[in-house]
Amino acid sequence: MKKKFSIGFIFLIIYMGFLIATLPTTQLLNQFSLPNKVNILGVTGSVWNTNIAQVIIGETSIKKVNVKLSIWSLFTLTPKLFITFGDSFIAGPEGELELVLSAERVDINGLKLLVRANRVAQQITLPLPVSAQGDVELMIVNAAIDLKNNNQCIAAEGEITWSKAGVIALEQNIKLGDFNANIDCENGVLALILSPKNNLGLTFNAYIRDGGNISGNGYLQPGRKFPQALNDALPFLGKKDSKGRYRLSF
Numbered sequence: 001m002k003k004k005f006s007i008g009f010i011f012l013i014i015y016m017g018f019l020i021a022t023l024p025t026t027q028l029l030n031q032f033s034l035p036n037k038v039n040i041l042g043v044t045g046s047v048w049n050t051n052i053a054q055v056i057i058g059e060t061s062i063k064k065v066n067v068k069l070s071i072w073s074l075f076t077l078t079p080k081l082f083i084t085f086g087d088s089f090i091a092g093p094e095g096e097l098e099l100v101l102s103a104e105r106v107d108i109n110g111l112k113l114l115v116r117a118n119r120v121a122q123q124i125t126l127p128l129p130v131s132a133q134g135d136v137e138l139m140i141v142n143a144a145i146d147l148k149n150n151n152q153c154i155a156a157e158g159e160i161t162w163s164k165a166g167v168i169a170l171e172q173n174i175k176l177g178d179f180n181a182n183i184d185c186e187n188g189v190l191a192l193i194l195s196p197k198n199n200l201g202l203t204f205n206a207y208i209r210d211g212g213n214i215s216g217n218g219y220l221q222p223g224r225k226f227p228q229a230l231n232d233a234l235p236f237l238g239k240k241d242s243k244g245r246y247r248l249s250f
Contacts, residue, residue: 055085059123063092078102087166093119097140104148113141117162124213125250128219128236133166133173140183143190152188159183160192172229174201194218204248 042053052065065085073080079101081164086094095113099106114137121132142159145151160183165176167230181192192206204218221244222230236248 002021006101060119061092062086063090073100095138104146105154106145106147108140108143108145111138111158112144113138117165121167128169131168133168134162134164136160136162138183143183146188149188153185153190156183156185156190168232170232174227174229176227177225181206192216199227201226202228202248215250217247220248221245 001156033126038056039056040052041056043050045051048069048071050067050069053063054063054189055065062085064087065083068082070080070082070189081099081101082096084096085101086092088094093113093115094096095111097111097113098109100109108214114135117132117134117136120136138158138160140156143158144154146154149181160179160181162179165179167174168175179194179202181194181196184191184193186207192208194202194204194206196203201219201221202218205215206214208214222234234240234246237248240246
C-alpha cells in the first residue's frame with residue numbers, strides 16, 4: 001500500500017511539474033496587476049523560460065529580456081529568477097541579475113547594469129543643456145527590499161562607476177575624469193553616495209524611493225582640477241555660499 005502511495009505521489013509531482021512547465025507566461029501575468037508606469041510587451045515562452053521583447057518603466061525602455069526560473073527554488077517556496085536583458089547591439093540598458101522572491105522580501109544578487117551616461121543625464125533636470133559621454137556601470141553585490149513595510153530598503157551593497165566621464169556643454173567637449181559612488185540604504189531608502197574624489201569637487205547623494213521617484217542633493221566646490229571650460233556654466237548654478245560651494249538638488 002505504501003509503495004502504491006509513493007508511486008502515485010511521485011506521478012502527481014511529475015504531472016504538476018509538467019503543467020507548470022508548459023504554462024504560458026502570458027496566462028500567469030494576466031493574474032497580476034502591474035505597478036503604475038510599468039508596461040510589459042511581447043511576452044513569449046513558459047514560466048521556466050520567458051522572453052520579453054520590451055519592459056517600459058516610466059521613460060526607460062529595457063529590451064530583449066530573458067527570465068529563467070530555477071525549479072529547485074520552488075521546493076523552498078522562494079522562487080529564484082535569473083534575468084538577462086539588452087545587448088551591445090541594441091539601444092538601452094544591458095545587464096543581468098538574480099532575483100529571489102518570498103512573501104516578505106525581495107533579494108537582488110549579482111546585479112550588473114551598463115547604461116549610456118547620456119540616458120541618465122536626460123532624466124535629471126540640469127541648469128543648462130548637457131550631453132553626457134561614456135557609460136555608467138552599476139554593480140550590486142546584494143540588496144534586500146521589505147515587501148511588508150512599504151518596499152523599504154533593508155540592506156544594499158554595491159557601487160557605480162562612470163569612467164572617462166565627459167560632457168558636451170556650451171558647445172565644448174569637456175573631460176571630467178572618473179566618478180565613483182557607493183550604494184547603501186539610508187532610513188529605508190536606496191542611497192547612491194558619490195565619492196568626493198573627483199575633478200569637479202562634487203559631493204552628492206541621490207535617493208531612489210518607492211515608485212521610482214529620485215531625489216538628490218549636494219554641493220559643487222570648484223578646485224584646482226575643476227575644468228576651466230565649465231567656469232562659464234557656474235553662474236547658472238546660482239550664488240555660492242560662504243565656503244565657495246554651489247548648492248545642487250533635484
